[in-house]
Amino acid sequence: MSELTVRHAEAAPLPDVDLSTSLGGVTFPNPVFTASGCAAAGQELDQFFDITALGGVVTKSIMLAPRSGRPTPRMAETPSGMLNSIGLQGPGIEAFLEHDLAWLADRGARAVVSIAGGSVEDYAKLAMKLRGRPGLAMVEVNISCPNVEDRGQVFACDPGAAAAVVQAVRRNTDTRIPVFAKLSPDVTDIAMIARSCVNAGADGLSVINTLLGMVIDTATMRPVLGGVTGGLSGPAIRPVAVRCVWQVHQALPDVPILGMGGIRTGLDALEFVLAGASAVSVGTTVFGDPTAPVRVLHELAHALAQRGFGRLEDAIGLAHRPPEIYVPEEPDPVGDDQLPLVRQPVGFEEER
Ligand SMILES: Cc1cc2nc3c(=O)[nH]c(=O)nc-3n(C[C@H](O)[C@H](O)[C@H](O)COP(=O)(O)O)c2cc1C
Numbered sequence: 001m002s003e004l005t006v007r008h009a010e011a012a013p014l015p016d017v018d019l020s021t022s023l024g025g026v027t028f029p030n031p032v033f034t035a036s037g038c039a040a041a042g043q044e045l046d047q048f049f050d051i052t053a054l055g056g057v058v059t060k061s062i063m064l065a066p067r068s069g070r071p072t073p074r075m076a077e078t079p080s081g082m083l084n085s086i087g088l089q090g091p092g093i094e095a096f097l098e099h100d101l102a103w104l105a106d107r108g109a110r111a112v113v114s115i116a117g118g119s120v121e122d123y124a125k126l127a128m129k130l131r132g133r134p135g136l137a138m139v140e141v142n143i144s145c146p147n148v149e150d151r152g153q154v155f156a157c158d159p160g161a162a163a164a165v166v167q168a169v170r171r172n173t174d175t176r177i178p179v180f181a182k183l184s185p186d187v188t189d190i191a192m193i194a195r196s197c198v199n200a201g202a203d204g205l206s207v208i209n210t211l212l213g214m215v216i217d218t219a220t221m222r223p224v225l226g227g228v229t230g231g232l233s234g235p236a237i238r239p240v241a242v243r244c245v246w247q248v249h250q251a252l253p254d255v256p257i258l259g260m261g262g263i264r265t266g267l268d269a270l271e272f273v274l275a276g277a278s279a280v281s282v283g284t285t286v287f288g289d290p291t292a293p294v295r296v297l298h299e300l301a302h303a304l305a306q307r308g309f310g311r312l313e314d315a316i317g318l319a320h321r322p323p324e325i326y327v328p329e330e331p332d333p334v335g336d337d338q339l340p341l342v343r344q345p346v347g348f349e350e351e352r
Contacts (some may be wrong), residue, residue: 014298015305019312021055021278023256024178024203026137028055028110028279031312032269032297035260035283036061036114036140036182037086039293041100046107048290054297055279057109059100061116061142064125066092071226076215081236081262082284083213085227088116088145093129105135112138114182118148120164127172139177140258141169141202144184144209144231156184156209159196170201180258182206183244185237190244191251204256206281207248208241234284238262242275249276249317264292266299273300273312274319 019030033056039045042057051057069089076083090096104111113136115126123141130136143162146152155161162181170179181197183190185208194205210231215224223229241261248257259277262284263269269280280300285292309315 012298014301017301017304017309017312019297019301019304021256021312021316023138023258023278024180025176026178028137030055030297030301031273031277031279032293032300033112033258033279033281034058034286034293035281036142037084038283038286041096041104041111042107042109043100043103045286045290045293049294052108054293055110056112056137057104058112058140058281059096059104059114060090061088061114062090062093062096062126063088063116063118064093064122066090066095073224073226074230076224076230078213078215078232078234078236081213081232081234082287083215083225083230083232084210085225085230087227093126097129097133101133101135105133109135110137111135112140112180114140114142115169116142116145117165118145120149120161120168123165124168124172127169130177131172131174136177138180139169139173140180140182140206141165142182142209143197144182154184154186156182156193157187159193162193163196163200166197166200166202170203178203180204180206182209183248184209185240185244185261186212191247194248194252194255198252198255202255204258204278205248205252206258206260207277208237208244208261211237211240233262235262235264238268238271242271245272245275245277246319250320253317253320263296266296266301266303269296269300270303270315273315274317276317276320278316 021028021031036058037060041059042051067090070085070087074085117123143155143165155165166181181202210233213232214229217224238261245259256278258279259272260281263282264285272280282293282296
């Protein structure tokens with residue numbers, strides 16, 4: 001998209017739809033956020049569009065100490081997706097607070113700070129460091145990290161470990177700041193992990209992190225990534241992500257969900273909302289189109305208006321409604337008139 005088009009998109013008025021959304025007691029003006037790790041702390045994207053136009057900016061997961069990440073190569077292309085093994089490279093919490101969070105606060109953006117650690121204590125310390133910081137709107141807990149105290153078992157794959165992290169973060173975070181736990185799709189029963197996080201005090205859930213994947217170079221006959229395995233993201237994972245949002249919303253209909261995974265358009269975002277997400281994050285798409293989050297926001301608003309919604313809220317989880325059943329006026333000619341028929345609601349024939 002050209003710069004001209006972006007300016008036009010930003011300048012174009014949004015349709016008359018109430019896009020505000022409530023996440024764990026905090027109201028955000030709209031439901032489109034960046035995704036952790038795909039937009040650093042927002043400075044780069046702010047060259048392309050006004051990042052305060054987004055519901056919030058989710059920052060790259062920050063750890064206590066500076067970290068150089070995993071060996072290169074760290075990215076590999078896959079059909080309809082991207083494999084990354086960045087390994088949480090970052091400046092550490094002190095530099096992050098001084099430069100990144102301070103910048104976001106000055107800019108007037110709503111910062112969702114993603115934190116990551118190797119032990120429950122790490123997470124607790126990170127939460128304490130964030131207390132009372134201007135600009136902080138929400139904490140996202142990245143639990144897709146290996147637990148150094150438990151043979152590298154990923155927190156997000158174990159209900160007890162996930163709960164321990166969430167509890168530690170919730171206890172050490174200002175009560176008015178929502179704490180969201182970010183779930184991994186690499187589990188057998190995502191609703192079970194979701195429930196465990198909520199019972200431990202999570203105000204909401206971010207769904208989903210990347211899926212563990214791997215690519216082998218058939219010329220060198222070795223893994224492409226320096227870290228061997230990596231996280232799969234992009235359109236390839238969207239149906240998995242929608243399924244996860246659906247299952248979590250079905251199990252916990254009152255818990256707000258920040259949904260993500262392969263969102264490229266407003267209609268993709270709408271799919272997540274209909275599955276039960278109260279807001280969405282736009283991640284991998286940003287690497288090819290830095291204006292994607294604000295474009296998705298406009299497209300989502302138009303998609304809602306076209307379907308007659310006056311409020312985003314009314315679309316959240318709507319795909320869970322029971323099928324409409326009707327009795328045909330005339331008996332079915334093939335004689336199956338004993339069975340209720342399921343009528344498909346009239347849909348929209350739109351190009352994605
Ligand atoms: C390069 C890259 C880095 C990422 N880094 C993080 C991270 O630091 N913390 C985190 O919770 N998720 C991280 N993610 C996962 C995304 O936030 C998101 O959950 C996932 O990519 C699915 O969304 P997408 O398909 O729109 O990218 C990263 C993803 C990518 C592609």
